[in-house]
Amino acid sequence: MNLRQKIVQEIQERGPIPFSRFMEMCMYDPELGYYSRNAEKFGKAGDFYTSSDVHAVFGRLLARQFEEMWRVLGSPAKIEVLELGPGRGLFAQDVLDWSEKKFPEFFRAVRYGLLEQSGALRERLKTTLDRHISSGKAVIVEGEQSAADLIRSLTAYVPVIVFANEFFDALPVEVVSDKGTLRVDARSNRFVEEWAKTSAAEHEFLDGYGVHPEAGDRTEISLVAQGWMSRIAKSITQGFVIAIDYGYTRDQQLAGRHIETVMAYRQHSASTNAYEAPGEQDITAHVNFTALAGAAESGGMYVHKLRTQSQFLLGIGENNQFADAFEECSLAQEKAKVALQLKHLVTPAGVGETFHVMVASKGVEVLVAEKLSGLSFGVTG
Secondary structure (H helix, E strand, O other): OOOHHHHHHHHHHOOOOOOOHHHHHHOOOOOOOOOOOOOOOOOOOEEEHHHHHHHHHHHHHHHHHHHHHHHHHOOOOOEEEEEOOOOOHHHHHHHHHHHHHOOOOHHHEEEEEEEOOOOOHHHHHHHHHHHHHOOEEEEEOOOOHHHHHHHHHHHOOOEEEEEEEEHHOOOOOOOEEEEEEEEEEEEEEEEEEEEEEOHHHHHHHHHHOOOOOOOOOOEEEEEHHHHHHHHHHHHHOOOOEEEEEEEEEEEHHHHOOOOOOOOOOOOOOEEEEOOOOOOOOOEEOOOOOOHHHHHHHHHHOEEEEEEEHHHHHHHHHHHHHHHHOOOOOOOHHHHHHHHHHHHHHHHOOOOOOOEEEEEEEEEOOOOOOOOOOHHHOOOOO
């Protein structure tokens, strides 16, 4: 049975399913979902790039920011970094290797947790991070343990930095229109769309964080992402959350932007047809940062002003003129290549303005946290 047949069977047994359930099965089915298949998902051979696929400097810059956060927290003897959806582990590898080389005191204090739902990707992580896992410096979270459960399982006084790069965009969403909330039905082995009455929770979300769609428009409701962020925020005693993703604010939606953002990606080609190849294409929706911030605040966190990835990375790298990127370059050709890769990360021509960075803090003086290098670019006085 392929995934299309499995989804059709569930629909035949239960009736039309919410779009969030369809997306969940497509992405996370334990055997047939997109992230469970063994096919290469990242980089040139896969369906999309992440910033860690571009150059190790992304992880190196974040290692610098993590170390600065550790110092802001008082340089505790122990600190946990928890990465959500680490994929192949390239980012974690870059962070740990660079911390070991450049920030030995932070490296001694840190333990790096990796929360990955896909069994296939957990096996990749074991290969990529073999040395750090063997030493106990990195640990892979098995099974379906949530980030909140993992944070609560730590010693109560261990600060934590939760890092999520292109994690929230892959969580299931509801789709609503002026007709109601979307349900996926199946006829003759083909998926068809129907509409049901919008729930009270969906109405409340649109009232507080989004816009009610006009005739012909659709928009997404990210209740799953809100739930994740709320649980994480409530479980943190002291620390930070860093969420990097493409997304929007409610003000941008009120201005008529980012109304319908569900997209499918396959072999670096984008499509608006989420039904075409279940389990074989990445399905995403832009992140509603207003809703994500609201969930963090409900858990007692302070949410700092949203930055672009350009602002965030430039703030971290400007003090040493991005020496993290160029340190290992000995030839002019190597420096030129790295300069192009760095440009892709920090300029509007690349992903620098496409991605946004939300930083939330808890148990830290706001004015102290505001002085973090990633939050300081372009700030005077």
